[in-house]
Amino acid sequence: MGRFFILFRREVASTFHQPIAYVVLFFFLVITGFNFHAGITMLNNGRGTTTVVEAFFNTMYFWFPFLLVFPFTTMRVFAEESKMGTIETLMTAPVRDSQVVLAKYAGALFFYLVLWAPSLLYFVTFQTITGMNAAGAAGSYIGAYSILIMMGMLYTSIGCLASALTDNQIVAAMISFASILTLFFLGLLSFIMPATGSILREVTYYFSPIEHMVDFSRGIVDSRPLVFYISSTLLVLFATLHVFQYRRWKS
Amino acid sequence: MVKVEKLTKKFGANTAVDSIDFEVQKGEIVGFLGPNGAGKSTTMKMLAGFLPPTSGTAEVAGCDVFTDSLRAREHIGYMPENVPLYTDMRVSEFLRYRASLKGVPGRRLRERISDVLELCGLEDVEKKMISRLSKGYRQRVGLADAMVHEPDLLILDEPTIGLDPNQIRLVRDLIRNLRRHHTILISTHILPEVEMLCSRVIIINKGRIEALDTPQNLRARLGQEGHVLFDARVPDARVAAAELRKLEGVQTVSIRNDGPWSIFKIQCTPGHDPRETIYQFAVEKSWPVRELSRPPVSLEQVFAEVTNGEEL
Numbered sequence: 001m002g003r004f005f006i007l008f009r010r011e012v013a014s015t016f017h018q019p020i021a022y023v024v025l026f027f028f029l030v031i032t033g034f035n036f037h038a039g040i041t042m043l044n045n046g047r048g049t050t051t052v053v054e055a056f057f058n059t060m061y062f063w064f065p066f067l068l069v070f071p072f073t074t075m076r077v078f079a080e081e082s083k084m085g086t087i088e089t090l091m092t093a094p095v096r097d098s099q100v101v102l103a104k105y106a107g108a109l110f111f112y113l114v115l116w117a118p119s120l121l122y123f124v125t126f127q128t129i130t131g132m133n134a135a136g137a138a139g140s141y142i143g144a145y146s147i148l149i150m151m152g153m154l155y156t157s158i159g160c161l162a163s164a165l166t167d168n169q170i171v172a173a174m175i176s177f178a179s180i181l182t183l184f185f186l187g188l189l190s191f192i193m194p195a196t197g198s199i200l201r202e203v204t205y206y207f208s209p210i211e212h213m214v215d216f217s218r219g220i221v222d223s224r225p226l227v228f229y230i231s232s233t234l235l236v237l238f239a240t241l242h243v244f245q246y247r248r249w250k251s
Numbered sequence: 252m253v254k255v256e257k258l259t260k261k262f263g264a265n266t267a268v269d270s271i272d273f274e275v276q277k278g279e280i281v282g283f284l285g286p287n288g289a290g291k292s293t294t295m296k297m298l299a300g301f302l303p304p305t306s307g308t309a310e311v312a313g314c315d316v317f318t319d320s321l322r323a324r325e326h327i328g329y330m331p332e333n334v335p336l337y338t339d340m341r342v343s344e345f346l347r348y349r350a351s352l353k354g355v356p357g358r359r360l361r362e363r364i365s366d367v368l369e370l371c372g373l374e375d376v377e378k379k380m381i382s383r384l385s386k387g388y389r390q391r392v393g394l395a396d397a398m399v400h401e402p403d404l405l406i407l408d409e410p411t412i413g414l415d416p417n418q419i420r421l422v423r424d425l426i427r428n429l430r431r432h433h434t435i436l437i438s439t440h441i442l443p444e445v446e447m448l449c450s451r452v453i454i455i456n457k458g459r460i461e462a463l464d465t466p467q468n469l470r471a472r473l474g475q476e477g478h479v480l481f482d483a484r485v486p487d488a489r490v491a492a493a494e495l496r497k498l499e500g501v502q503t504v505s506i507r508n509d510g511p512w513s514i515f516k517i518q519c520t521p522g523h524d525p526r527e528t529i530y531q532f533a534v535e536k537s538w539p540v541r542e543l544s545r546p547p548v549s550l551e552q553v554f555a556e557v558t559n560g561e562e563l
Contacts, residue, residue: 085335
């Protein structure tokens with residue numbers, strides 16, 4: 001495990017050595033801050049019947065930065081090393097391929113978590129100032145943030161796979177953005193489907209992030225999405241490992 | 252230290268390395284010599300554990316490079332061509348990261364890093380960003396990285412490429428000093444470098460080993476078929492050439508004129524040195540002689556010979 005942590009630390013350091021990290025962080029905070037403000041305003045005008053947590057996690061202003069951020073957190077991880085050639089010195093050090101893939105994945109996921117961490121402060125601030133509860137129950141926080149982490153795990157792994165596929169960061173970003181959007185819009189099908197009983201609607205519910213978030217931010221922690229996100233993350237990471245090895249071996 | 256058997260690498264239909272065998276003993280500096288695309292880098296990448304071979308085996312310090320890759324890599328310090336480095340790090344920070352990644356224990360980190368900084372002459376730039384370093388310094392950071400974990404075997408792919416003559420000399424001196432502690436495999440297409448540094452040379456061309464010997468032996472092998480230069484003022488060069496050809500030990504003679512002087516390039520029969528006969532003959536004819544010499548065969552010629560005169 002020692003080598004994993006050395007690699008992980010290097011990933012985190014290289015992320016925060018780059019100015020782009022702070023640009024992303026800045027715009028991300030601006031948008032999520034605006035989202036929070038919009039949620040409160042809506043509730044103030046008496047147009048909503050939800051809690052603050054639900055209002056925050058179920059708007060367009062939430063989904064927009066959420067979906068957009070993954071290409072930025074993941075496009076570098078493999079593509080840059082292949083392009084610079086440092087992959088050669090990295091992979092001739094006594095480290096396992098799986099350690100490298102996991103450390104890079106963990107590094108990207110860490111940045112994702114850093115991006116979302118300040119949002120917790122919004123709710124703390126709200127409760128301190130108004131003296132009211134931002135959520136109906138503690139389960140709301142647990143639900144919302146656990147599904148946020150789960151979705152982040154899957155989408156980060158998709159971004160890592162895209163980055164392992166190419167030497168070009170821009171191409172990696174486009175591949176991951178396209179795949180993540182496709183997955184997201186497939187999940188929207190459940191809203192278009194008319195009949196509640198149709199099989200297609202049942203199926204799309206399983207990977208519809210919007211449906212998951214609606215439930216989880218109410219504090220309904222359903223095990224089905226958790227199984228879905230964890231197992232598909234493992235699958236995509238496994239694919240990433242193989243793509244990573246395959247590209248090196250044929251180069 | 253290194254044992255390679257029937258090592259082969261194919262990229263699709265293209266065979267980059269074709270069933271090569273060689274061994275390197277502890278403490279040797281072995282030079283890999285060959286034109287571009289001969290398979291030098293591919294062989295080195297396979298030895299370093301970066302590329303798996305299509306077939307064949309390679310062992311470093313008793314560990315198979317492919318089946319026991321992690322242990323083998325602990326014995327290897329590899330510096331790839333063009334020296335890729337993390338440009339967002341400072342020199343000492345980079346070396347610390349690389350050393351701990353390669354398993355240098357925490358209590359020895361400081362000592363190892365200051366050792367390689369000193370050995371590679373990097374103390375002045377220790378705190379500088381790698382992105383700000385000149386090519387020569389980057390090369391030395393690459394070397395420092397390769398040897399920071401005290402590997403038994405150093406694999407250096409073209410360590411002097413792209414440097415100016417001063418930097419080349421520095422890097423060469425550095426490598427020469429390393430021979431006390433490491434076995435070194437070095438690839439280059441600069442011939443004098445091989446003659447200066449290496450105890451043995453492997454000449455590789457089109458993925459095959461064309462020659463494997465000490466620089467002296469390689470030279471001697473062709474030296475026997477060398478030639479003699481005879482520079483004299485003769486009344487008629489053509490007649491003189493015909494006469495010279497009749498002497499013992501002379502195979503062919505070619506003439507080049509330099510004003511009143513004629514320069515004869517005399518190809519000798521193997522095992523013969525006809526210089527004394529030529530001298531006697533010149534005295535007999537009372538030709539004024541300007542030069543009578545047997546130029547040493549350089550590795551350059553050996554190389555041209557074994558690779559059929561292809562461009563370096």
